Amino acid sequence: xxxSLLAVLYLFIAVTALVAVLLEDLLSAFITLSFTGVLMATVxxxxxxxxxxxxxxxINSGLVTSLLxxxxxxxxxxxxxxxxxxxxxxxxxxxxxxxxxxxxxxxxFRGLYSLAGERSLPxxxxxxxxxxxxxxGALNVVGALxxxxxxxxxLGETTVIFAAxxxxxxxxxxxxxxxxxxxxxxxxxxxxxxxxxxxxxxxASILFLGHLTPGGGFQGGSVFATVAILMCVVYGTGFxxxxxxxxxxxxxxxxxxxxxxxxxxxxxxxxxxxxxNLPAPFSAGTPGSLLSAGSMPLLNIAxxxxxxxxxxxxxxxxxxxxxxxxx
Amino acid sequence: MSLAVLRFTGGLCIxxxxxxxxxxVVAILRFPDVYTRLHGSSKALSGGAVLILLGALPYTGTAAxxxxxxxxxxxxxxxxxxxxxxxxxxxxxxxxxENGQ
Numbered sequence: 001x002x003x004s005l006l007a008v009l010y011l012f013i014a015v016t017a018l019v020a021v022l023l024e025d026l027l028s029a030f031i032t033l034s035f036t037g038v039l040m041a042t043v044x045x046x047x048x049x050x051x052x053x054x055x056x057x058x059i060n061s062g063l064v065t066s067l068l069x070x071x072x073x074x075x076x077x078x079x080x081x082x083x084x085x086x087x088x089x090x091x092x093x094x095x096x097x098x099x100x101x102x103x104x105x106x107x108x109f110r111g112l113y114s115l116a117g118e119r120s121l122p123x124x125x126x127x128x129x130x131x132x133x134x135x136x137g138a139l140n141v142v143g144a145l146x147x148x149x150x151x152x153x154x155l156g157e158t159t160v161i162f163a164a165x166x167x168x169x170x171x172x173x174x175x176x177x178x179x180x181x182x183x184x185x186x187x188x189x190x191x192x193x194x195x196x197x198x199x200x201x202x203x204a205s206i207l208f209l210g211h212l213t214p215g216g217g218f219q220g221g222s223v224f225a226t227v228a229i230l231m232c233v234v235y236g237t238g239f240x241x242x243x244x245x246x247x248x249x250x251x252x253x254x255x256x257x258x259x260x261x262x263x264x265x266x267x268x269x270x271x272x273x274x275x276x277n278l279p280a281p282f283s284a285g286t287p288g289s290l291l292s293a294g295s296m297p298l299l300n301i302a303x304x305x306x307x308x309x310x311x312x313x314x315x316x317x318x319x320x321x322x323x324x325x326x327x
Numbered sequence: 328m329s330l331a332v333l334r335f336t337g338g339l340c341i342x343x344x345x346x347x348x349x350x351x352v353v354a355i356l357r358f359p360d361v362y363t364r365l366h367g368s369s370k371a372l373s374g375g376a377v378l379i380l381l382g383a384l385p386y387t388g389t390a391a392x393x394x395x396x397x398x399x400x401x402x403x404x405x406x407x408x409x410x411x412x413x414x415x416x417x418x419x420x421x422x423x424x425e426n427g428q
Contacts, residue, residue: 184413191409195402 003113006046010109013039030068037061047115050214051142054206058222063311066229070318136277137284138211138293146216147299151275154299155260158306162257165310172317183236192234199227210300211293217303224308229315237319246316249309256305263295263302333385340382347374361418365411372407376400 013036020032037060044053121129128141128149138144146154183189205213207220231239264275272279277294285292347370354367380400387393 185416188409188413191405194405198402 002046006043006112009039009043009046010112013043014105026072030065030072034061034065043112051140051216051219054215054219055222058219058226062226063222063229067315067318070315133287136293136296137287138296139288140211140213140216142214143210143216143296143300144293147296148277148294151264151299154303155264155275158257158260158303161307161310162253165253165314168314169317172320183239184234188234192230196227199223203227207300207304208290208297211296212288217300218307220300221304221307222311224304225311225315228312232315232319246313249313252305253309253313256302256309259305260299260302263298330385337382337385340378344375344378344382347371347378351375362415365415369407369411372403376403
């Protein structure tokens with residue numbers, strides 16, 4: 001492990017985060033934050049956590065930035081608040097938060113350094129590393145943890161996404177979709193058409209090989225959602241919406257949830273407990289082949305459907321309001 | 328022997344790539360308006376990143392790794408001019424709107 005490289009990366013993470021806080025212009029702050037995300041993804045990859053690195057790169061740098069940009073473009077600029085706040089003393093405004101942040105930062109940086117070194121594993125981790133292949137048939141231990149040992153937690157997480165999508169849709173509902181915008185120029189459209197199949201292939205490989213390589217349903221679904229957002233930006237808002245309506249996105253999302261729960265119920269039917277993998281009638285298959293690891297590919301597809309459809313419908317709910325105000 | 332030569336060439340490529348990236352940063356800071364800055368900053372990817380990827384080729388060791396680097400470079404070469412073009416167009420559009428009003 002190259003500790004000096006990590007130190008440089010940590011320094012740049014701190015610098016970009018600080019710049020993002022200090023910048024007056026929100027737009028520049030968002031872009032700086034996405035740099036922070038990319039640097040953090042690099043750190044995760046160096047610390048041998050490629051699953052987290054993928055999630056970080058896709059979600060933080062891609063999706064969150066685009067959602068923030070949409071939110072920014074539909075909010076009004078307010079004049080800067082007066083410097084003096086009557087209710088709290090001035091030393092409390094800057095110094096205490098700065099102190100708390102630096103203490104937290106120091107603690108976390110120390111933790112990151114100890115992560116880079118060699119450690120002895122806790123008992124549970126050692127068990128998972130040694131016996132995952134035998135107990136689940138999956139090569140990706142992180143994937144096996146998410147979709148086999150702790151599949152119930154994953155169901156909870158996808159429910160959180162469902163709640164977020166419902167909340168955004170309810171808050172931003174009302175009004176018809178206005179078909180406006182012709183998108184970007186011909187050159188960008190053709191270039192996007194050239195790149196889209198490869199991005200889709202990448203998303204599919206992350207999704208379907210989730211039990212073998214880093215990645216899985218969450219990351220693959222997010223890349224699918226990114227394709228939808230790119231389409232929306234490049235071809236204009238009407239393009240993708242006319243091909244995949246918001247109704248069919250809802251159906252896909254609900255289908256993902258139903259598939260997940262059905263797989264879980266199969267476990268109960270075979271007397272092995274909710275969401276159990278190999279004790280239920282799923283075969284482990286040959287390690288390393290596409291159809292292996294029991295129910296994990298199915299669960300990956302379910303999570304991917306849910307996340308992809310959910311995140312892209314959040315984006316569309318936000319962009320819809322934007323268009324109504326542009327009218 | 329030939330690998331050593333290749334690696335030396337790779338090092339030269341990486342040095343050139345670092346130079347291009349540095350020049351792009353100087354360009355962003357020093358050039359007067361959006362278009363010239365864009366002209367400078369697009370070199371950071373087309374010149375800098377692609378040269379660095381080329382320079383890293385001899386160090387990969389496997390054919391699959393080298394292929395990945397080539398693909399990433401090709402992706403940059405396709406996507407970067409496209410993004411620069413889109414930004415320049417948007418800037419031009421905005422300029423027109425501001426002048427028109």
